[in-house]
Structures are given as structure tokens and as C-alpha cells.
Amino acid sequence: MSSSLLSAQEKEAAVRRNNPEWHLRGDNRLGFRSRRLPGLAAGILVAILLAAVASTTLLGSVRAGSPDHVPSNVAWTAATVAEASGGNAFRGLLLARRCEHCHGSEGFSPVGSTPNLAGMDKLAIWKQLEDFRDGKRSSPVMVPIAQSLSPRDVADLVAYYAALPIYPDPQDNRVFPEQNAQAGHSPIAFRLVAFGEGSRGIPPCQACHGPVGYKVGAPSLATQNADYVLNQLDAFADGSRANDINQPMRTIAALLSENEREALAAYYGAGLGLQPVGASGIAPKQ
Amino acid sequence: MNWRKAKLIILTVLILCLIPATRYYQIDQPVMRWLQGPNRVNPADLHLAGEFVENNLGTQQDPDGSVTVRLIAQQYLFVPHCVLVPAGVPVHVRITSADAVHTFALLGTQYAVKALPGTITEAELRFADAGDYTASCAEFCGAGHFEMRSELKVVPREQFPALGPGKRGGCATQ
Numbered sequence: 001m002s003s004s005l006l007s008a009q010e011k012e013a014a015v016r017r018n019n020p021e022w023h024l025r026g027d028n029r030l031g032f033r034s035r036r037l038p039g040l041a042a043g044i045l046v047a048i049l050l051a052a053v054a055s056t057t058l059l060g061s062v063r064a065g066s067p068d069h070v071p072s073n074v075a076w077t078a079a080t081v082a083e084a085s086g087g088n089a090f091r092g093l094l095l096a097r098r099c100e101h102c103h104g105s106e107g108f109s110p111v112g113s114t115p116n117l118a119g120m121d122k123l124a125i126w127k128q129l130e131d132f133r134d135g136k137r138s139s140p141v142m143v144p145i146a147q148s149l150s151p152r153d154v155a156d157l158v159a160y161y162a163a164l165p166i167y168p169d170p171q172d173n174r175v176f177p178e179q180n181a182q183a184g185h186s187p188i189a190f191r192l193v194a195f196g197e198g199s200r201g202i203p204p205c206q207a208c209h210g211p212v213g214y215k216v217g218a219p220s221l222a223t224q225n226a227d228y229v230l231n232q233l234d235a236f237a238d239g240s241r242a243n244d245i246n247q248p249m250r251t252i253a254a255l256l257s258e259n260e261r262e263a264l265a266a267y268y269g270a271g272l273g274l275q276p277v278g279a280s281g282i283a284p285k286q
Numbered sequence: 287m288n289w290r291k292a293k294l295i296i297l298t299v300l301i302l303c304l305i306p307a308t309r310y311y312q313i314d315q316p317v318m319r320w321l322q323g324p325n326r327v328n329p330a331d332l333h334l335a336g337e338f339v340e341n342n343l344g345t346q347q348d349p350d351g352s353v354t355v356r357l358i359a360q361q362y363l364f365v366p367h368c369v370l371v372p373a374g375v376p377v378h379v380r381i382t383s384a385d386a387v388h389t390f391a392l393l394g395t396q397y398a399v400k401a402l403p404g405t406i407t408e409a410e411l412r413f414a415d416a417g418d419y420t421a422s423c424a425e426f427c428g429a430g431h432f433e434m435r436s437e438l439k440v441v442p443r444e445q446f447p448a449l450g451p452g453k454r455g456g457c458a459t460q
Contacts, residue, residue: 038292038296041296068335068339068340068341068342069339069340069341070333070334070335070339070340071333071340072333073334075328075330075331075333075334076330077330077331195433196362196430196433197433198432198433198435199435200435201363201367201433201434201435201436201437202433203361203362203363203430203433203434204429204430204433206429207361207362207428207429207430208361208362208430212429213361213428213429213430215361215385245333245384246332246333246358246360246365246384247340247365248360248363248365251363251365251366251367252363255367
């Protein structure tokens with residue numbers, strides 16, 4: 001009781017009185033009040049911890065109630081892009097023997113409701129395979145296949161399909177599906193693809209799906225099957241496919257009328273999306 | 287513990303802190319993001335967690351009667367595409383961008399909120415009367431910039447639906 005009434009200086013003097021060799025202990029070698037240093041350090045540590053806890057609670061208190069709906073576990077960070085685009089196309093060629101029943105030996109699917117994969121952007125296929133694996137996109141066929149592939153297999157397959165040519169090369173005797181360029185040429189589709197429709201807030205398709213613009217993860221629609229495009233637009237519109245990051249396709253597909261979706265599907269199914277000037281192999285049928 | 291030992295440990299820790307300090311250019315981004323707190327977001331993973339997940343977008347009713355609207359601007363859409371707010375109360379907009387720089391500009395008004403990737407922009411808007419506004423992007427953002435438009439509907443305060451806790455309003459809930 002009596003010791004607590006002493007001031008700090010008096011306590012120190014008492015300690016020095018009781019221990020005549022206090023100056024030999026080297027406590028004050030650094031020249032500051034070393035006995036207070038541990039308290040100061042502990043105080044700083046506690047303050048940092050409190051700040052960390054406060055910031056996490058602030059972030060967490062923003063939302064309450066329902067659990068988050070996460071459309072896709074893929075986030076386009078530099079590491080993800082590097083992983084998705086670093087595959088070995090030759091190993092992919094060997095693995096792709098499993099895929100050719102449905103997606104065709106040259107990446108052109110014989111069935112209209114199955115997508116063509118030839119020349120598809122690497123990141124686009126990679127993201128879809130990841131979403132099938134995580135159950136973010138549903139398909140009774142593709143989910144088990146995607147779950148059976150290792151991350152390395154996915155990257156290699158993606159590299160292989162991205163390297164397949166879309167347009168015939170005279171040096172090459174691959175068999176390409178016949179494309180009827182006139183069939184899909186409707187003014188509705190052409191206007192939407194080229195200019196979009198500003199009054200309804202529909203951006204032009206080609207701003208993300210090529211050839212004018214590019215958006216990471218968006219598939220090139222140069223030569224896609226009409227049935228597949230239509231199925232996916234309908235699925236986006238009614239929400240049964242909901243794996244687009246930040247919901248651009250769900251929004252746009254819901255804004256399009258049924259007539260416009262059909263016109264767009266026919267347009268891309270006819271292979272107009274990326275047809276280069278002077279592509280000799282895909283002359284329109286007369 | 288012996289004070290001499292404690293001093294040795296503290297000095298060692300302080301000296302070890304110098305090592306990340308010399309690599310500050312490698313850790314500055316996460317450190318700055320942490321220091322700047324809730325107004326920093328990573329534009330690449332807005333959809334995974336945090337304030338801008340899908341079911342947190344739209345209009346939120348605050349306890350004081352005002353509303354908070356959360357929006358994502360991206361090439362070439364504002365999400366959600368149609369925003370519903372009540373008239374006569376403060377509307378706190380919180381907007382961020384997933385890719386380029388956009389501006390959420392309400393045509394016919396003086397309101398324009400810039401959306402930057404990595405930052406949440408806050409603004410307070412007030413609408414005296416009910417009405418429909420067109421929100422347009424006012425910052426050139428790419429090939430689809432001129433078609434980047436969305437809607438903002440202002441309804442009288444009594445027509446605005448009562449949203450439960452955790453619920454977010456939009457034109458569909460009207």
C-alpha cells in the first residue's frame with residue numbers, strides 16, 4: 001500500500017539505494033527510459049491489432065442477410081490469366097481425342113447445340129471449364145468431364161483449341177463446314193452486332209466478342225453454331241445460365257427480344273463475325 | 287524475462303521490419319489497400335466477396351430513411367441496368383468500375399459520378415420529384431461507349447417498396 005504512494009522517481013531512487021551497483025547493469029545504455037519500452041511496444045502492437053479488427057468489422061458490416069451469389073470463382077488476376085494461357089498445345093492435341101466426338105476433330109462440332117471450339121479465345125474456354133468444374137454452369141455432359149481434368153489438362157486443351165484455324169488455308173486440306181454467309185445476314189442482327197442500340201442500352205456485340213473489341217473472358221463468336229448461340233442467349237435471359245462475371249450477358253440477353261436473339265444466332269451461325277476480306281474458302285452460296 | 291533478453295528480441299524484431307521496408311515497392315499495393323480501408327476494392331474480384339457481390343447491388347434502405355445505391359460500371363453496361371430510388375430523400379451512390387474509367391451521368395441533371403477501377407466513389411444525390419432519367423456513360427471507355435446507357439427511376443416516397451433487411455431493390459421489385 002505504501003509503495004503505491006511513491007512517485008516513479010522515488011521508486012527508482014529506492015531501487016538504486018538498495019542496489020549500489022545499479023549503474024553497472026547497463027539498463028540505460030541506449031539512453032532512453034528503457035523500463036517503459038516494453039509497455040510502449042505492447043501498446044503499439046495492441047493499437048495495430050485493434051485497427052485491423054476494426055477495419056475487418058467495418059468491411060463485414062456492410063451487408064447482412066442472404067448469402068452471396070457468386071457467379072463464377074474465376075477472377076481475372078494476372079496469375080489466373082498466366083495459368084489459363086500457359087498451356088502446351090501439343091499435349092492438348094493428345095488430350096483432345098476425348099473431346100472430338102462432340103466438338104469435332106477440327107474443333108467444328110457436327111451437332112448444332114454443341115459449341116465450335118476452333119480458334120476460340122484461350123481464356124474463354126478455360127473459364128467455362130472452371131465453371132463446369134465448380135458447378136457454376138450446369139451441363140450433365142460437361143460437368144463430369146471438367147471435373148475429371150486436372151488444371152494442367154485444362155490449360156493444355158485450351159491452348160490446343162485456341163491454335164486451331166478458323167478459316168481454310170489452301171496449304172492445308174482440313175475439312176471445314178460449309179457456311180452460308182447470306183443466310184444470317186439480317187438487318188436486325190447486323191445493326192445489333194455493329195452498332196448495338198443506344199436507346200435501350202444494348203452495346204454492340206462486336207465490342208466484346210470481336211472483331212472490333214475484346215473483353216477478357218469473352219468468347220470470339222466468329223464461327224459459332226446458331227443453335228448453341230440461341231440456347232445460350234435464352235439461358236442467359238431466363239437466368240438458367242448465370243456464370244457471367246458482373247452479369248453483362250444476363251442483362252443484355254434479357255433486353256433482347258426473342259426475334260433479335262434468333263437473328264443474332266443466325267448471324268453468328270453463318271460465320272460472318274470474323275470473316276476477313278478476301279476469305280476465299282467461304283464464298284456465299286448463290 | 288530478463289530485460290536484456292527482451293531488449294534483444296525487440297531490437298531483432300525492429301531490424302527484421304527493415305527488410306520489408308527495403309522491399310516497399312513490392313508490398314506497397316496491399317499495404318495501401320489495407321490502410322485506405324473500405325474504399326479500396328480489387329476490380330478483378332468484385333463478384334467474389336465484399337460490397338459489390340451480385341445480391342448486394344441495387345438500392346438499400348438505410349435506417350435513417352435515406353437509401354444507398356451500389357453500382358458496378360463495366361464495359362459497356364451499368365449493373366444493375368435499372369435503378370429505383372425514392373424522391374425527396376438523400377440517395378447515397380457507391381459506384382466502382384470493373385475495368386476502365388466510366389462516369390455515371392444522369393442526362394438532364396447536373397449529376398455525374400466518376401467510376402474508377404479499384405476505388406469506390408461516393409456521392410449524394412437528391413431528387414425532388416418523381417421521374418425517369420437516362421444514365422449515360424460520360425467518359426470514353428471503349429468501342430461500346432456510346433451505347434452504354436441505363437435507367438434511373440425516381441418514384442414518390444410512398445410508392446417505394448419497403449425492403450427488408452438484406453434485401454436490395456431494383457426496377458423489378460417495384
